[in-house]
Amino acid sequence: QVQLVESGGGSVQPGGSLRLSCAVSGDTTGTYCRGWFRQAPGKEREGVATYHTGGGVSSYATSVKGRFIISHDKNRNTLSLQMLDLKPEDTAMYYCVAGGTWKGCQFAVEEYSYWGQGTQVTVAS
Secondary structure, X not given: OEEEEEEOOEEEOOOOOEEEEEEEEEOOOOOOEEEEEEEOOOOOOEEEEEEEOOOOOEEEOHHHOOOEXXXXXXXXXXXXXXXXXXXXXXXXXXXXXXXXXXXXXXXOHHHEEEEOOOEEEEEOO
């Protein structure tokens, strides 16, 4: 069982920044991918960024490329998401996830077995 606990969410003005963190614990054997998904009211859950723990490869949704950066700290066993130039459309509940295979990481909800409780990010004037 893998436990994921997110933190760092909050309210910011457009153009601001936030850094989300995810503490990972438990048996992560077989879960090669870690990442972040988000869901806004009335919309489907979507992938934001993924990180492959084996190859160190990162992937981003088109909507956040150039603005968000995913990183993994092996020493502290944490996953982070640095969010820059936040826009109102970034407002959503953000979830830390773990799963996937060694072949690569997908932006599909079905590929991830473990989910955190989520942390709210609100971008508004």
